[in-house]
Amino acid sequence: MRKLLRTVVPPLLFLAMFLLSWDLLVRLGGIGPYLLPSPAAVAKVFVTRSADLFAAAQITLFSAVVGFLASLIVGLITAVFFAEFRWLRISCYPYAIFLHTVPIVAISPLIITWFGYGATSVIVITFIISLFPIITSATNGFLEAPEELRELFDLYDASRLQRLLKLRFPSAIPQIVSGAQTASGMAIVGAIVGEFFAGHEAGRYGLGYYMFTAQGQFRIDILIAAILISTLQGIGLFAAVTLFAKTALRRWMTS
Numbered sequence: 198m199r200k201l202l203r204t205v206v207p208p209l210l211f212l213a214m215f216l217l218s219w220d221l222l223v224r225l226g227g228i229g230p231y232l233l234p235s236p237a238a239v240a241k242v243f244v245t246r247s248a249d250l251f252a253a254a255q256i257t258l259f260s261a262v263v264g265f266l267a268s269l270i271v272g273l274i275t276a277v278f279f280a281e282f283r284w285l286r287i288s289c290y291p292y293a294i295f296l297h298t299v300p301i302v303a304i305s306p307l308i309i310t311w312f313g314y315g316a317t318s319v320i321v322i323t324f325i326i327s328l329f330p331i332i333t334s335a336t337n338g339f340l341e342a343p344e345e346l347r348e349l350f351d352l353y354d355a356s357r358l359q360r361l362l363k364l365r366f367p368s369a370i371p372q373i374v375s376g377a378q379t380a381s382g383m384a385i386v387g388a389i390v391g392e393f394f395a396g397h398e399a400g401r402y403g404l405g406y407y408m409f410t411a412q413g414q415f416r417i418d419i420l421i422a423a424i425l426i427s428t429l430q431g432i433g434l435f436a437a438v439t440l441f442a443k444t445a446l447r448r449w450m451t452s
Contacts, residue, residue: 334376
C-alpha cells in the first residue's frame with residue numbers, strides 16, 4: 198500500500214499544482230478564452246460535448262489501429278526480405294528512408310487524389326507514418342542474431358525457414374517490440390494529421406477534424422480537449438503493445 202501511494206501521489210500532486218497554476222495564470226493574467234481557456238472551461242467541454250468527442254475519438258482510434266496493424270504486417274514482411282536478401286536490402290532500404298523523410302503534408306494531396314476524402318486516406322497516411330520504425334527495428338533485430346547460434350545452425354545445416362523461425366525471429370522480438378511501441382505512438386499522430394487533410398467525410402469526423410475546425414473558430418477549449426483525448430489514446434495504444442509483449446511474448450523478451 199505504501200509503495201502504491203509513493204507511486205500514485207507524486208503525479209497527482211504535480212497534476213493538481215499544474216491545474217492550479219494554469220487557473221491562476223488565466224485569472225490573474227487576464228488571458229482571453231480565445232488564447233487559453235481555464236481548466237474549468239475545458240472540463241465543461243468534456244461534459245457538454247462528450248458524445249461528439251467520444252464518437253470522434255472512436256473514429257480516430259479505428260484509423261490509428263488499422264494503420265498501425267497494417268504497418269506492422271507490411272513492416273515485418275519487408276524486414277524478413279531485407280534480412281534474407283542482402284542485395285534487396287542494399288537496393289531498397291534507401292527508398293524506405295526516403296519514404297520516411299518525405300513530409301506527409303507534401304504527399305497528402307496525392308493520397309487524397311488516389312483514395313479520396315475519408316477514412317481510407319487517413320489509414321494510408323497513418324500506415325506511411327508508422328511503417329519506418331517497424332522496418333528499421335525488425336531488420337536490425339533479424340540481422341543481430343547471436344553469432345554462436347548462427348554457427349550452431351550452420352553446423353546442423355538448418356534450412357532458411359528454420360533459421361528464420363527458430364533463430365532470427367525469436368532473437369529479434371525485443372527490437373520488433375521496440376519498433377512497434379514507437380510506431381504505436383506515431384499511429385495516433387498519423388491519424389490526427391490524416392484527418393487534418395483528408396478526414397472530411399460526411400457524418401464521420403475524427404479528432405483531427407475537430408482540432409482543425411476548433412482552431413479556425415478560436416475554440417481553444419475544444420482544441421485542448423481533443424488534444425488530451427488523443428494523448429490518452431497514444432498512451433493506451435503504447436500500453437497495449439507493451440502489455441502484449443509482456444504476456445504473449447514474455448519468454449523471448451526475458452531471454
